[in-house]
Amino acid sequence: MTKKIKPYQGPAGGWGALSSTTRFVFGSKQPAANIRNLLRANQVKGFDCPGCAWGDEQGKHFSFCENGAKAISWEATTKRVTPAFFQQHSLSQLQRQSDYFLEYQGRIEQPMYLNRETDHYQPISWDDAFALIGRHLQALDHPDQLELYTSGRASNEAAYLYQLFGRSFGTNNFPDCSNLCHEASGVALTQAIGVGKGTVTLHDFEQADAIFVFGQNPGTNHPRMLHSLRNAARNGTAIVSFNNLKERGLERFADPQSPLEMLTPKDSRISSHYFCPRLGGDMAVVRGMVKQLLAWDTAALAEGGVGLFDRDFIATHTQGLEDYLNQVQATSWTQITEQSGLSQEQISQAARVYADASKVIVTWAMGITQHKHSVATIREITNLQLLCGQLGKPGAGLCPVRGHSNVQGNRTVGINERPSAAFLDQMEQHFKHPMPRQPGHNAVAAIQALLDGNAKVFIALGGNIAAAAPDTLATARALANCELTVQISTKLNRSHIMAGKQALILPCLGRTEQDMQAGVSQFITVEDSFSMVHASEGVGKPNSPQQRSETAIVAGIAHATLGSQPVDWLALSQDYNLIRDHIAATLPGFERFNERLMQPGGFYLGNSAARYQWQTPNGKANFGAAPLPESLIPQAITAKAQGLLSTLQTLRSHDQYNTTIYGMDDRYRGVYGQRMVLFMHPDEIKRRGLQEGDWVELSTVWLDDVERKVGGFKVVAYDIPPGDVAAYYPETNPLVPLHSVGDGSDTPTSKSIPVLIRKQQAARII
Ligand SMILES: Nc1nc2c(c(=O)[nH]1)N[C@H]1C(S)=C(S)[C@@H](COP(=O)(O)OP(=O)(O)OC[C@H]3O[C@@H](n4cnc5c(=O)[nH]c(N)nc54)[C@H](O)[C@@H]3O)O[C@H]1N2
Ligand SMILES: Nc1nc2c(c(=O)[nH]1)N[C@H]1C(S)=C(S)[C@@H](COP(=O)(O)OP(=O)(O)OC[C@H]3O[C@@H](n4cnc5c(=O)[nH]c(N)nc54)[C@H](O)[C@@H]3O)O[C@H]1N2
Numbered sequence: 001m002t003k004k005i006k007p008y009q010g011p012a013g014g015w016g017a018l019s020s021t022t023r024f025v026f027g028s029k030q031p032a033a034n035i036r037n038l039l040r041a042n043q044v045k046g047f048d049c050p051g052c053a054w055g056d057e058q059g060k061h062f063s064f065c066e067n068g069a070k071a072i073s074w075e076a077t078t079k080r081v082t083p084a085f086f087q088q089h090s091l092s093q094l095q096r097q098s099d100y101f102l103e104y105q106g107r108i109e110q111p112m113y114l115n116r117e118t119d120h121y122q123p124i125s126w127d128d129a130f131a132l133i134g135r136h137l138q139a140l141d142h143p144d145q146l147e148l149y150t151s152g153r154a155s156n157e158a159a160y161l162y163q164l165f166g167r168s169f170g171t172n173n174f175p176d177c178s179n180l181c182h183e184a185s186g187v188a189l190t191q192a193i194g195v196g197k198g199t200v201t202l203h204d205f206e207q208a209d210a211i212f213v214f215g216q217n218p219g220t221n222h223p224r225m226l227h228s229l230r231n232a233a234r235n236g237t238a239i240v241s242f243n244n245l246k247e248r249g250l251e252r253f254a255d256p257q258s259p260l261e262m263l264t265p266k267d268s269r270i271s272s273h274y275f276c277p278r279l280g281g282d283m284a285v286v287r288g289m290v291k292q293l294l295a296w297d298t299a300a301l302a303e304g305g306v307g308l309f310d311r312d313f314i315a316t317h318t319q320g321l322e323d324y325l326n327q328v329q330a331t332s333w334t335q336i337t338e339q340s341g342l343s344q345e346q347i348s349q350a351a352r353v354y355a356d357a358s359k360v361i362v363t364w365a366m367g368i369t370q371h372k373h374s375v376a377t378i379r380e381i382t383n384l385q386l387l388c389g390q391l392g393k394p395g396a397g398l399c400p401v402r403g404h405s406n407v408q409g410n411r412t413v414g415i416n417e418r419p420s421a422a423f424l425d426q427m428e429q430h431f432k433h434p435m436p437r438q439p440g441h442n443a444v445a446a447i448q449a450l451l452d453g454n455a456k457v458f459i460a461l462g463g464n465i466a467a468a469a470p471d472t473l474a475t476a477r478a479l480a481n482c483e484l485t486v487q488i489s490t491k492l493n494r495s496h497i498m499a500g501k502q503a504l505i506l507p508c509l510g511r512t513e514q515d516m517q518a519g520v521s522q523f524i525t526v527e528d529s530f531s532m533v534h535a536s537e538g539v540g541k542p543n544s545p546q547q548r549s550e551t552a553i554v555a556g557i558a559h560a561t562l563g564s565q566p567v568d569w570l571a572l573s574q575d576y577n578l579i580r581d582h583i584a585a586t587l588p589g590f591e592r593f594n595e596r597l598m599q600p601g602g603f604y605l606g607n608s609a610a611r612y613q614w615q616t617p618n619g620k621a622n623f624g625a626a627p628l629p630e631s632l633i634p635q636a637i638t639a640k641a642q643g644l645l646s647t648l649q650t651l652r653s654h655d656q657y658n659t660t661i662y663g664m665d666d667r668y669r670g671v672y673g674q675r676m677v678l679f680m681h682p683d684e685i686k687r688r689g690l691q692e693g694d695w696v697e698l699s700t701v702w703l704d705d706v707e708r709k710v711g712g713f714k715v716v717a718y719d720i721p722p723g724d725v726a727a728y729y730p731e732t733n734p735l736v737p738l739h740s741v742g743d744g745s746d747t748p749t750s751k752s753i754p755v756l757i758r759k760q761q762a763a764r765i766i
């Protein structure tokens with residue numbers, strides 16, 4: 001593997017994407033199976049691509065992208081992690097291997113139990129594994145000593161059964177990947193508009209006059225979104241991007257599925273305007289836009305015009321305008337420009353585009369949600385949209401672009417540590433079983449509970465908490481403290497290695513594989529970012545006859561723990577229609593669930609805010625009137641730092657899916673054959689007496705005295721605001737303090753970590 005840095009010149013997509021897709025699909029041992037799989041991705045009959053949560057365009061013959069192809073081919077490998085593999089590799093040996101090595105070994109073949117005496121995983125039967133879990137859970141002093149983690153790939157059916165199991169057992173401890181991801185969006189939108197989801201549908205993207213994209217890298221993480229953006233750009237829609245980095249996918253894109261575009265990539269522009277604010281500067285950007293709009297509105301009114309704001313909408317639907325506008329007036333341009341890193345002129349330019357558009361969509365992702373003031377930032381974005389009535393009409397609205405393909409569905413069906421009383425009442429009535437009322441643990445609280453010894457058993461329905469969670473060393477200690485850790489997984493990962501005193505790996509089927517129960521092929525359902533619920537049915541032959549569906553595994557655990565209370569778990573796992581009937585009986589919007597799934601493309605769950613029904617305590621859409629944060633990095637930290645502080649964002653490369661590393665390239669950022677790089681502005685490199693290519697170590701400055709340090713990063717000069725730096729996740733997770741979290745969301749602040757950078761003599765991983 002050659003390591004090099006070579007800036008990328010072409011559009012996103014294009015020949016690079018085509019050749020990478022081809023390499024992935026044909027380079028594996030089973031190209032025919034990969035092609036068959038890809039042709040069934042995101043089709044009416046077929047499976048939902050496990051890549052991302054972007055919506056499906058109906059009627060398209062191909063509906064996958066380069067990174068979807070990677071996700072599908074990666075899952076559909078013929079390679080297997082067998083008992084012989086575990087005999088060869090002790091746990092201590094596996095601990096020294098990279099994340100790439102672990103996942104690359106293939107699919108886990110059969111259930112495995114960690115024998116601490118031999119330091120090796122060894123086979124265990126399904127029945128014995130379930131019985132072991134049942135014994136542990138029955139021995140707990142309190143149901144809240146159990147933590148039930150979920151990653152957003154789980155189906156609605158598996159997730160529903162999982163939450164029913166947890167609640168029937170007596171706990172609301174449902175930490176999940178959302179807590180590390182879009183939690184702030186859910187919190188802010190629920191406060192403001194009464195529903196924690198986006199208000200737009202895919203169709204709205206065709207009708208918008210302007211689309212504002214904040215803190216998101218769709219070229220890598222939601223490549224199918226580029227089709228929507230490209231089509232919109234061609235139709236004259238203004239696309240205004242705010243990103244700390246110049247991401248190629250937001251600049252230019254050529255559709256690898258269009259021969260014409262590939263040969264004549266003339267009109268590949270995506271963004272009409274591209275601004276690079278400082279990390280965490282977006283709240284100030286939006287505040288500035290509103291300040292400018294307010295000035296224009298006031299001037300227009302003074303001249304006898306109608307003004308810019310939608311006064312009818314505001315009067316009928318909202319509360320809190322006056323406090324908010326007072327807050328806007330009290331915010332100075334000096335503070336706005338300092339905090340955002342953009343000039344007043346740049347912000348006014350963005351405001352002009354906004355004012356000129358009659359229909360505006362705002363989208364965002366992790367660049368917005370993983371900061372201390374993320375909830376306030378999303379409230380600010382919502383304020384902007386409310387002021388101009390940009391919600392609930394075609395071509396306008398709010399669009400948090402979700403991560404995992406079914407993360408939104410998991411939440412909808414009850415993976416929530418703070419369920420509503422109405423949901424619990426309904427569950428209680430339907431299942432005639434008491435449901436716990438005390439709030440449960442989110443991801444950070446669960447890790448803390450494990451550290452404190454207040455929780456003892458950790459079960460994970462997918463994901464890789466050991467690598468995905470912040471403060472890697474603390475998380476490792478938390479997992480090691482467990483009496484039992486259980487990982488329901490497709491592939492080997494860090495969480496199997498950073499295990500509890502006793503540990504199980506339970507291998508499951510993936511989304512792409514056929515799931516036979518009682519002789520009948522089952523389908524599952526998922527919900528995308530646009531609240532579309534649809535069926536997904538795997539087509540591939542399972543990689544091993546020993547792997548079971550997630551639903552069957554959850555049912556097995558529940559049966560071993562609770563017998564047949566309050567439902568016959570095993571019967572439900574034999575026929576997923578029965579689970580959907582329970583969903584229909586307990587969740588609003590799922591009436592006649594099985595029947596409505598028969599519509600091609602599924603059905604729209606609806607969004608109350610898009611219908612102007614505000615499910616907030618005061619029955620209105622609410623403006624938020626938070627001041628800008630005093631400073632982006634807490635002053636106590638700046639005071640404590642002895643040296644030149646930088647703000648680090650931790651982000652994804654083009655060749656990874658969260659903690660799954662497919663390869664060592666990040667093509668659009670010009671990085672090849674390596675991941676241990678630190679992107680820095682050339683002036684910053686100089687200011688620190690460094691040079692490109694130097695090796696550095698990073699250490700976090702935080703309020704406690706814990707040393708958080710990683711080393712072996714190579715300095716790469718990059719177009720990034722001075723003072724901000726960027727490096728890949730999960731290598732940098734040891735730097736994120738467990739309790740450095742978003743206000744009101746508890747999401748780790750993975751996009752703004754105060755760090756010191758020191759030169760190292762040679763590359764050395766600490
Ligand atoms: N191929 C692939 N697809 C994926 C994933 C994957 O890992 N690989 N992950 C899935 C998941 S779970 C998720 S949540 C999504 C993640 O999708 P993204 O949110 O696109 O993921 P990140 O790589 O974290 O990128 C954050 C982007 O925000 C920018 N940014 C960071 N901080 C700021 C800021 O303060 N302000 C502004 N304006 N910009 C900022 C960064 O430069 C970067 O472009 O993708 C999903 N899809
Ligand atoms: N520093 C930093 N940390 C972050 C982030 C960041 O930007 N920076 N992003 C955060 C975000 S947005 C998220 S969503 C989390 C992700 O956190 P997780 O969802 O916990 O992690 P993933 O890497 O997506 O999980 C990958 C593992 O899932 C298993 N898997 C894959 N497919 C399936 C399946 O179909 N079923 C089951 N049961 N298992 C399967 C495989 O074993 C694989 O190893 O990470 C968060 N952590």
Ligand SMILES: [Mo]
Nearest residue numbers: 181182403404
């Ligand atoms: Mo995510």
